Amino acid sequence: MxxxxxxxxxxxxxxxxxxxxxxxxxxxxxxxxxxxxxxxxxxxxxFVTKGRFLKGPFESIVGRMTQREVTVGGDFQLYFAPLRIKFYAEKLAISNPGWATRPHLFTAERIDTRIAPLSLLFGKRRLYALDLNRGAADLEWNAAHTTNTWTFSEKKGGKPLDFPRIDVATVRGTTVRYLDPRMRLLADLSIDDIRSEDARIGKAVGLRGTGRVRDTPFRLQARLLSPDATVNRGQNKLALRAWAANNVIDVAGTLPSLAEIEEVPLQTRARGRDLSELLAIIGVAIPQTRDYRLKAQLVKAGNQYRFTRMSGTFGDSDLAGRLTVTNGDRLHLDSVLATKRLDIIDAAPFIGYNPDIVATKGAQAAAAATGSGPRRILPDAALPVATMQRFDADLKWTVQTVRSRNVPISNIDLTLDLDRGRLSLSPFTFAMARGNVASDWLFDTRQRPSFVRYDIRLAPTPMGRLLAGYGVAEAGTSGTIRGRIQLEGRGDTIHDSLATARGRIAFVMPQGTFWTRNVQLSEFDIGTFVQKMFEDRLKEPVGINCGLIGFTVRGGTAAADPILIDTRKNVITGRGGFSFGTEAVDLAIRADSKKFSVFSGQSPVGINGTFADWNLDVISPELIGRAGAGLGLAVAATPVAGILAFIDPGDAKGAACGPVLAGATAQAQRTKKGEARDDVGSGKPGKREEKPKKKKFLGIF
Structure with missing residues (x-):
């Protein structure tokens, strides 16, 4: 130039x-x-040829780029029309990788698009127009959850599904299949027909379908409430409802893209007849509940599903807190829950009862429904051993108040740990009648049959309030009680673990007063009873110096070891025991006076029957025999002589309270003079009385 x-x-x-x-x-x-x-x-x-001759190169080049087989079974067009790229293909198919369960990632009877050329090189992809007929997408994750079918490079891992901007769209007869082996989730969905113009659809787009989570089938319906934003790759307001295993689950939220839920807060609601049926869908076992309603905010972060701001009800109880489900090599639940008021019926499932049966028919019917025998109350519902060994859990649960007619319970604090089938409730504490109970429970299903340990400690508790629901007057009762239950057994049910248990049960009563009509009956001093009845002082408190109700448990049978209560006027002792296996009760309680008393029965009061149906037998065979002897004396001598059979000379030996308050066994008990007691038995199953009797304890010994 x-x-x-x-x-x-x-x-x-x-x-x-x-x-x-x-x-x-x-x-x-x-x-x-x-x-x-x-x-x-x-x-x-x-333009002249419509690019039909590029069909072969297109299949080859795109196949190499995606490492998939790409085929076009019908007409093919690829050209500029005039400045937009037109892509048209009939019977288009893109294969899946070899590990997938379906042969094709995507198929379409016909696809006709207009593509913005520069969007393929710069910025977000844009389709001026899309006409899709009978499209089908198969979206799968591999078993290791490291890649998926729509990510064409395994080195990049599993990328979120991305959609281009679409200005005008017509979609008909489209289906989507989604499979996640780690979650054991399969969904087959169909999308409603879509017609959009100028990047606006103008109405909600629906989808519906069926599927399976683990072994539970479900169906769902969903609506995209902001489809105009969706086609512009904006925010997507989604509302979804699913039905599964008698539960209804609602999910609503705004997604950054149609298939992206990572770190996106979703509002969830669930309701159904039993919360255990809902969690069983993901392989988690919890006690049965009554009908429930819960809501929470769900955020998915990697393999974690975090439910926060949880609140709702189950039965007549409330529930709040948070729950994190980690879907790793082993399913893990981590939760912190709080309840303000727990209805005692809603607590029934924690020991194996069906709460609905308890509410309508009572505990005995609920026990029978678990497989227990007639007239029994210990549940025989088996632990879900196989399920417990498939997932792990950590739980912190606090309960302010338990609504109960008989026993006031509050301030429950429970820590649960489940690790590969070993379930520990430790510590498990609560307040009961102004006293505190601390306990540790262990159910180890790794051992077969399961090894079970109970360790329950009752701090000093006022008896008046503790037993107020059973006829004990709180006013005038100043006595307290403390105790401990230590038992170990084997079995996959509460009944079986107790029926094989060994250990000790002991409740200690320090000095105090006890006010109830039944104590006078157990002393059964006829003279005192009649005198107080006419003086209208039948409920005068009984003064207690010390007392011990102890049992030694062997093979599920508890023998009195000892029952010894020292009052101001009497020494009360007991023989016999009960069986966790048969739930039979066979006890004899008698009171010997420390002072001379006329018209004293001096015969044991029997407590017999079963846990569910026990009775107090005041007219004992000994009393009838004494009455017969008195009648004989009255006939043979004088009527006054008949009274001699009912005279108590008042020779009962007061108890040394040291061994009693220490909870010692019968062999360690002493009189006030330090002599070994001969009226409290040996702590082994045997006769209730020292004198031979035809009746055997529990019908066994």
Whole structure:
């Protein structure tokens, strides 16, 4: 090209130089023309032929780029029309990787699009128009959850599903299949027909379908409430409802893209007849509940599903807190829950009762429903051993108040740990009648049958309030009680673990008063009873110096070891025991007076029957025998002589309270003079009385 100096130079240019420059200009011109002509020719060829001849190269090139087999079974077009790329294919199919369960990632009877060319190179992808007929997508994760079918490079891992912006869309007969082996989730969905113009659909888009979570089938319906934002790759307001295992689950939220839920808060609600049926869907076992309603905010973060701001009810009880479900190599639940008021019926499932049966028919019917025998109350519902060994859990649960007619319970604090089938409730504490109970429970299903340990400690508790629901007057009762239950057994039910248990049960009563009609009956001093009845002082408190109700448990049978209560007027002792296996009760309680008393029965009061149906037998065979002897004396001698059979000489030996308050066994008990007691038994199953009797304890010994 000529410079300014050359143009101003009057010296003529040599012919050779001028020719060289002219040739240079022609070359540049021709190059520009070729640059312009080649794309035009390509465009012209493609436009005329519709790019049908590119069908083979398209299948080959795209196949290599995606590492998938790409086929077009019908007409194919790929060209500029005029400045937009038109892509048209019939019977298009893109294969899945070899590990997938379906052969194709995507198939379509027909797809017709207009693509913005520069969007393929820069910025977000944009489709000016999309017409999709009978499309089908198969979206799967591999077993290790490291990649998926829509990510074409395994090195990049599993990327979220991304959608382009679509200005005008017509979608008909489209289905989507989603499979996640780690979650054991399969969903087959169909999408309602869509017609959008100018990036606006104008109405909600629905989808519906069925599927399976683990072994539980479900069906669902969902609506995209902001489809206009969806086609513009904006926020997507989604509302979904699913039905599974008698539960209804609602999910609502705003997604950044249609298939992206990571770190997105979703509002969830669930309701149903039994919360255990809901959690059983993901393989988690909890006690049965009555009907429930819960709501929470759900956020998915990697393999964690975090439920926060949880609140709701189950039965007549409330529940709040948080729950995190980690779906790793082993399913793990981590939860912190709080209840303000727990209805005692809703607590029944924690020991194996069906709460609905308890509410309508009582505990005995609920026990029978678990497989227990007639007239029994210990549940025989088996622990879900197989399920307990498939998932792990950590739980912290606090309860302010338990609503109960008989026993006031509050301030429950429970820590639960489940690790590969070993369930520990430790510590498990609560307040009961102004006393505190601390306990540790262990159910180890790794051992077969399960090893079970109970360790329950009762701090000093006022008896008046503790037993107020059973006829004990709180006013006038100043006595307290403390105790401990230590038992170990084997079995996959509460009944079996107790029926094989060994250990000790002991409740200690320090000095105090006890006010109830039944104590007078157990002393059964006829003279005192009649005198107080006429004086209207039948409920005068009984003064207690010390007392011990102890049992030694062997093979599920508890023998009195000892029952010894020292009052101001009497020494009360007991023989016999009960069986966890048969739930039979066979006890004899008698009171011997410390002072001379006329009209004293001096015979034991029997407590017999079963846990569910026990009775107090005041008219004992000994009393009948004494009455017969008195009658004989009255006939043979004088009526006054008949009274001699009912005279108590008052020779009962007071108890040394040291061994009693220490909870010692019968062999360690002493009188106030330090002598070994001979009226409290040996702590082994045997006769209730020292004198031989035909009746055997529990019908066994």
């Amino acid at each position: 000529d410079t300014v100096a050359e143009r101003n130079d009057p010296t003529p240019m040599p012919p050779a130089e001028e020719a060289r420059r002219a040739r240079r200009r022609r070359i540049i011109r021709n190059i520009v023309l070729v640059i312009i002509a080649i794309p035009f020719l390509i465009w012209l060829v493609l």
